[in-house]
Amino acid sequence: MKSFARIVARDVRLAVRQGSAGTMAVGFFIIVTVLFPLGVGPELNILARISAGVLWVAALLSCLLSLDRLFQADFEDGSLDLLVLSAVPLEITVLAKCTAHWLTTAVPLVVTAPVLALLLNMDTDGIPTLMYALLLGTPALSLIGAVGAGLTVGIRRGGVLLSLLVLPLYIPILIFGVGAVDARIHGLGPEPHLMILGAITLFAGVAAPWATAAGLRASLE
């Protein structure tokens, strides 16, 4: 448990000092979202209709943007060797690194999402649900992404391969994330969608660290 906290603290500190991951993800999130009204045109009802989908897709992509650095930086400077050869189970280390990734990337996205939702004329009823859905779904993005990041860690330009591996696995999260917001706006309960999002996150929390650890060990060979 202590090890978990120390690894999270270190990664968060590194992210804050380098100032890259979080701000880049948020910047990308904002720009991608702002591009849509420019491309689709300024009709308010069309924007309102697509707002939840646009925000979720933008969130997936911004999350993906920083995932390829999740293990790559540690791999390049030799830290990964030391993290693997330690008394801490690699699965715990992976879980800690995912937590740090979520804190530095996804949490800023959840905070910026309401402002962008207003920009896209989303029904104000849907905004709290959007935030819940993002909070429940984004941990799974980090966790599932970690599996891809672990598998591609030694590969040059692994980021592209990572996207191809991981994006298809993000589809259920996208469907239920958008579904929750739409259900709320149309007066249906968003709870079933949110529960499924929670279930996906829980499942990823259990399965992804094992898969990632196995992938990392294979990448180090």
Place this chain on the structure above:
Amino acid sequence: MTLEVKELGCKRGGREVFAGLDFQLSPGELLVVTGPNGSGKSSLLRMLAGFLRPTAGSITWDGEPVLEDREAHGGRSAYVGHLDAVKPVMTVEENLEFWSQFEGALVGEGRVRAALERVDLVPQTDLPAGFLSAGQKRRLNLARLVARPAALWLLDEPTSALDDKSSQIVATMIEEHCQEGGMAIAATHLDLGIDAQRSLDIDAYRPRVQLEVVS
């Protein structure tokens, strides 16, 4: 506590690097592994650390294969590779503090200080590690050995990038570690300046290449 290597073989990229390697290491012993570039010194150390799976033979600690219990092996081993695992945006002290504490044990501030003193990095304590020279980074990496005790040291070219004075410090560190009952395996093509009790020329285990006559 014994590390035993039996009939160890290594294949990289389909090519056999070494085969039939046998040795045993007991507390207090230092094994210096020598051999030319590409003879498998680093591969041997990475195998002993558990990063590479042996393609033949076994590595056991007190009779138990090291890959059976990776955490136990991680807890007793310290690996110094070619890369220094130094984060440029953290200070020298923060770097060392993390590596000595992330496994849960709370190492006193004194211990981290002592380790920095040992490798002559005290003036740089609060400097972001990005400003260190290659030799200083290497010394920071080696300071881990003092700050976080381990029974088995796996050192891959520990004195590369180091000047004579720093190499001397490393040699003394290794000697003291062995006197205290630790084990160390160092791969090097430089002279460590230690009267090695045992050395292993890995080149002798290289499979003889059979030349084919193409007519």
